Amino acid sequence: MTQSTDTFDETFPYAPRFTDAPGFRMHYVDEGPSDGQVVLCLHGEPTWGYLFRNLIAALGETYRVVAPDHMGFGKSDTPQDRSYWLQDHIDNLERFVLALDLRGITLVMHDFGGPVGMGLASRHPDRIRRVITTNGPTPFGQPTLIDRVTENARISPWFQWIQKAESDGRLDAVLGELGFNILSTLKLNGFQDHALISDTWLRAYGSRFARPADCAGAIGWARGFAIDAHRFEVPDAAAMRAIRSRPALAIWGMADRTLHAEHFLPLFSELFPQAPIHRLAGVGHYSLEDAPKTIAAQITPFLQQT
Structure with a gap:
């Protein structure tokens, strides 16, 4: 379990904040002027707010x-009596946003943060001001959605692996050791x-998953795709x-091996x-790691001009 006060050698120097609004202890970062326009950053698998550390620094003086x-x-709890399907994460985010009464939101979404953020937008479009995807899908009930997800899974090593691991009964065992194989998982x-x-x-990425019980979120998200529970x-x-x-x-790393741009x-x-x-070009799935300055330089004028 990642310690709430850990700054990871000052690479994540942001004050930890917590709310119980979603029914568990949820950690979040809240930086910048309290009356500034809200930029809501939503991570995916198996990352956390650390993924946005450079974007927070770039935008935090103004937004x-x-x-x-x-x-x-990340630094949020891992309740053992909850399911971890997409709808659960949307429910949690909705409770979080309503508890903080966030309005005029610019969504910045990566990986499964995309469908979570779009789920929030579906329920509360009046609270959304802008939509930004950084290698994060923006599914919104389109008829072509399932076909695109299915076709993508056929060429994605990650989806191929979790589907086979689940069918072989090995998903819990392998992802339950995520703290030790975090590098290979990220590289995959x-x-x-x-x-x-x-x-x-x-x-920063591996300490969250020190024990198998800490890996329920990562396992649940993967299993949800493997068994079509999302x-x-x-x-x-x-x-x-x-x-x-x-x-x-949309900002998309074209070397993404998991969420292919063509789909x-x-x-x-x-x-x-x-x-x-x-x-x-040459930027992978974790585009906010590969090209943080480039992405900040594209987001900043977009915020200013819209």
Whole structure:
């Protein structure tokens, strides 16, 4: 379990905050002016708010940057009596946002933070100001969604592995040791900048998963795909119209081995046909690790101009 006060050698120097609103102790970062526009950063598997550390630093002087850790990840608790399907994470985020009364939200989403954030948008479109994806799918009930997810899984090493591990009964055993195999798991999904690898960086991502019981979140998210337990939020017509009217931006690392641009950027363009898309050559799935300065330099003017 990651200690709440651990700054990882000052690479994550943000004050830990906690709320029990989702029914467990959820950790989040809340940096910047309290009256600033809200930028809500949503991580995926098997990361946490640490993924956004450079973006928080880049935006925090002007914007209120909020980065929660999903249930079972980062500095949040891992309740053993909860399920970890997509709908559970959407429920948790909804309770979190309502408890903090966040409004005028700019969503910044990575990995499964995409469907979680879009689930929030489906339920509360009035609270969403902008949508930004950074290698995070933006599923919003499109008819083509399941076909694209299925086709992507056929060429993704990560999805191939979790489906086989689940069918062989090995998923719990392997992901239950995530604290020890964190580097191979991250690399399987894809990052390109090997200069990132240090004892501090590995500890930041691996210490969360010290024991098998600590890995319930990572196991649950993977198993949900393997057994088709995740349910994407389907907005009503009014929510669909509202979100499609919001300014949107896609930033995608084209070396992503897990969420291939050819399958997921069309989902984004279906919703936001006029929105800009920045394709980053040589940047992997963890684009916020591979190209943090480039991404901040693309997000900042977008926030200023919309």
